[in-house]
Amino acid sequence: MVKKTGFDNEKYIREQTVAILERVENSSKLYLEFGGKILFDYHAARVLPGFHPNVKMRLLQQLKDKAELVLCIYAGDIAKRKVRADLGIPYDSDALKTIDDLNEWGIGVSAVVVTRFDNQPSAIAFKNKLERRNIKVYTHKLTKGYPTDVDTVVSEEGYGANDYIELTKPIVIVTGPGPGSGKLATCLSQLYHEYRRGIKAKYAKFETFPIWNLPIKHPVNVAYEAATAELRDVNLIDNFHLEAYNRTAVNYNRDIEAFPLLKRIMEKITKDSSFYKSPTDMGVNQAGFSITDDRVVREAAVQEVIRRYFRYACEYAMGLVDKEAVQRIELLMEELNVKIYDRKVVMPARQAALDTQKKGKGNKGIFCGAAIELRDGAVVTGGNSLLMHAASSLILNAVKHLAKIPQDMDLLPQSIIESLNRFKQDILKGKMASLDLGETLIALSISAATNPAAQIAVEKLKELAGCEVHMTHIPTPGDSAGLRKIGVNMTSDPDFYTSDLFMS
Numbered sequence: 474m475v476k477k478t479g480f481d482n483e484k485y486i487r488e489q490t491v492a493i494l495e496r497v498e499n500s501s502k503l504y505l506e507f508g509g510k511i512l513f514d515y516h517a518a519r520v521l522p523g524f525h526p527n528v529k530m531r532l533l534q535q536l537k538d539k540a541e542l543v544l545c546i547y548a549g550d551i552a553k554r555k556v557r558a559d560l561g562i563p564y565d566s567d568a569l570k571t572i573d574d575l576n577e578w579g580i581g582v583s584a585v586v587v588t589r590f591d592n593q594p595s596a597i598a599f600k601n602k603l604e605r606r607n608i609k610v611y612t613h614k615l616t617k618g619y620p621t622d623v624d625t626v627v628s629e630e631g632y633g634a635n636d637y638i639e640l641t642k643p644i645v646i647v648t649g650p651g652p653g654s655g656k657l658a659t660c661l662s663q664l665y666h667e668y669r670r671g672i673k674a675k676y677a678k679f680e681t682f683p684i685w686n687l688p689i690k691h692p693v694n695v696a697y698e699a700a701t702a703e704l705r706d707v708n709l710i711d712n713f714h715l716e717a718y719n720r721t722a723v724n725y726n727r728d729i730e731a732f733p734l735l736k737r738i739m740e741k742i743t744k745d746s747s748f749y750k751s752p753t754d755m756g757v758n759q760a761g762f763s764i765t766d767d768r769v770v771r772e773a774a775v776q777e778v779i780r781r782y783f784r785y786a787c788e789y790a791m792g793l794v795d796k797e798a799v800q801r802i803e804l805l806m807e808e809l810n811v812k813i814y815d816r817k818v819v820m821p822a823r824q825a826a827l828d829t830q831k832k833g834k835g836n837k838g839i840f841c842g843a844a845i846e847l848r849d850g851a852v853v854t855g856g857n858s859l860l861m862h863a864a865s866s867l868i869l870n871a872v873k874h875l876a877k878i879p880q881d882m883d884l885l886p887q888s889i890i891e892s893l894n895r896f897k898q899d900i901l902k903g904k905m906a907s908l909d910l911g912e913t914l915i916a917l918s919i920s921a922a923t924n925p926a927a928q929i930a931v932e933k934l935k936e937l938a939g940c941e942v943h944m945t946h947i948p949t950p951g952d953s954a955g956l957r958k959i960g961v962n963m964t965s966d967p968d969f970y971t972s973d974l975f976m977s
């Protein structure tokens with residue numbers, strides 16, 4: 474079964490590029506704030522099947538002779554070690570990875586801006602690390618007078634207190650890890666300095682979600698609300714757009730609420746009252762015009778809402794979000810008339826846990842199950858044992874199925890597994906001797922050197938990317954990292970695999 478696509482990347486690149494270049498016309502410079510992820514946009518890839526996670530970088534490659542890039546990161550996110558969930562790394566590490574990834578795409582970062590900087594020791598260390606690698610770093614403190622005192626904001630005490638970033642190309646891409654990174658403030662600060670120098674610069678926002686020309690309750694837009702439940706983002710009809718053009722457009726609450734203030738600031742900076750008439754006007758977003766199969770993207774978006782429910786339920790169990798975020802997703806699921814069981818792998822995973830319990834094969838009274846839906850539509854399951862975790866069993870069973878290897882054939886000799894178990898317990902003093910997925914994958918690759926079946930199984934791992942996985946417990950760090958590297962879309966029930974508080 475081949476996954477259906479509902480999005481045309483090539484059309485998107487063409488139309489989005491034209492829309493950006495239209496914004497550059499009749500201006501010396503365009504500051505283009507990137508809403509959402511500039512690289513590895515897996516949310517978009519999940520809700521718009523066919524959307525390539527790095528299609529935005531392909532677009533920017535076409536503009537690279539005309540564009541340069543500024544990366545913003547909020548000092549508070551560095552201090553809190555905020556984590557990007559899809560990659561499992563803190564925002565400061567994500568910023569470093571983004572710089573490396575951009576370099577690989579042939580797009581250098583002209584400057585890094587640490588926003589709302591207040592001499593946080595971790596932010597200073599981050600700044601030092603970059604500067605010692607010859608990367609220009611600027612620090613912007615909280616803007617004086619923001620948000621109510623516009624006269625102070627647009628003055629030498631406000632935006633004027635920030636250092637001017639010397640940039641020479643006509644398009645300046647402003648990006649950052651996650652929301653609240655200070656991208657808009659950096660754009661406005663630069664516009665203030667540009668106009669002080671007699672340069673008539675413009676501002677626009679590269680948007681993907683919500684998609685302004687889809688209905689407000691379209692599952693793709695509902696999935697955006699689900700993805701930002703902890704931020705309390707809500708899709709709304711852009712009343713400014715409706716009033717100005719008598720045309721319905723969808724935007725989200727923060728942009729709509731901020732628009733009157735932003736309009737006042739922009740008009741004060743530019744001395745021009747013909748600024749955008751609505752927040753939708755500010756956005757450059759051709760994604761909706763590139764959808765080729767509405768039914769396919771609707772189905773995909775509904776599945777994403779269910780995934781988000783499980784993610785927030787787990788984060789609530791771990792103390793990372795409040796109950797309201799989970800309840801918000803539950804309401805969205807009710808609006809779409811979907812249940813968690815509409816995710817195909819949920820019930821098989823739970824049945825696998827029950828089967829493990831009946832067979833008495835769990836580890837220390839813990840019975841875990843996992844299920845994966847393969848590209849051919851088959852659902853394969855796995856359970857934990859004294860030798861390995863449920864995720865390990867699952868992936869081995871899945872590659873056996875793909876390679877047509879009998880399920881009773883061992884890819885890893887029991888003697889090797891037991892040796893590794895003893896090493897973990899006796900030498901490394903680990904509490905859980907059974908192999909997590911990361912350890913199992915290493916053992917499988919070693920076994921492949923002498924075992925032809927294991928070699929075939931290793932090759933089949935590539936076919937698991939994009940498959941759906943569910944587990945009956947929150948994965949261990951080793952399981953989580955292994956599943957992420959394989960590239961599956963993973964969810965789990967909000968239950969811990971152990972009563973221990975510390976997970977290593």
